[in-house]
Amino acid sequence: MNFCRSLGPASPCLSAFAAGQAAAFKMFETINRKPEIDAYDTKGKVLNDFRGDIELRDVYFTYPARPDEEIFSGFSLYIPSGMTAALVGQSGSGKSTVISLIERFYDPQAGEVLIDGINLKEFQLKWIRQKIGLVSQEPVLFTSSIKDNIMYGKDDASMDDIRVAVELANAAKFIDELPQGMDTMVGEHGTQLSGGQKQRIAIARAVLKDPRILLLDEATSALDAESERVVQEALDQIMVNRTTVIVAHRLSTVRNADMIAVLHQGKIVEKGRFTKQPILVHI
Incomplete structure (x- = not known):
């Protein structure tokens, strides 16, 4: 690193280190991020008798990347098992x-997605x-x-x-x-x-x-x-x-x-x- 500094502030060596530091920051930021929906979380309900009833009840939803564009505003749908x-x-x-x-x-901003009557x-x-x-x-x-x-x-x-x-x-x-x-x-x-x-x-x-x-x-x-x-x-x-x-x-x-x-x-x-x-x- 000292050798790179000796070459001056515009050296390709320093530019490479700066790019690597920026990339490492983004990488560790991603690694340390705690997702709201964690597929590896072992907590939660497990049913012995699973029927497969589906219900979306009064759902409000917008995609995180497009928060101003509302997809659902009180959407409801029921699909019985089978x-x-x-x-x-x-x-x-x-x-x-x-x-x-x-x-x-994704999770809705409001309302519920139910499977067999359970959120x-x-x-x-x-x-x-x-x-x-x-x-x-x-x-x-x-x-x-x-x-x-x-x-x-x-x-x-x-x-x-x-x-x-x-x-x-x-x-x-x-x-x-x-x-x-x-x-x-x-x-x-x-x-x-x-x-x-x-x-x-x-x-x-x-x-x-x-x-x-x-x-x-x-x-x-x-x-x-x-x-x-x-x-x-x-x-x-x-x-x-x-x-x-x-x-x-x-x-x-x-x-x-x-x-x-x-x-x-x-x-x-x-x-x-x-x-x-x-x-x-x-x-």
């Missing part, structure tokens, strides 16, 4: 925000997330084998468990056709697989949890028609006897839902179920 509910509406209406609140990626904040976060399966529009795959990517859903899963999940996800056929089968490397971000294959791997990972609640956030919107058909067949299999929340734009994704809720500017403006006519039957 029901498939579809949320539709234009972009920015609050559909994906419902998913984020149920997963407890989500009272549950042990790691435990409740194990009861929830999430399949999003862009599946996150890691640079490892297909088997390892599926096992992120359940670390202690046996090969029999994995095989059942793969069958339910309609992924067994294409995996068996690969030269290394389950041990095939997916590449960085799954680049060695097609969109439909990546999505079915993500579905298998969600199914491996055997979740009581299943969240599908635009799970087929990025796929072509043939891939969508195959993935939708897989989703139809795993939605049986689970509380399912679907966020979608395509009619083919939501037509079998027990309830369709139309969202507009953070409010439910219409609710019903699909009929052959282009209208909703109100329920």
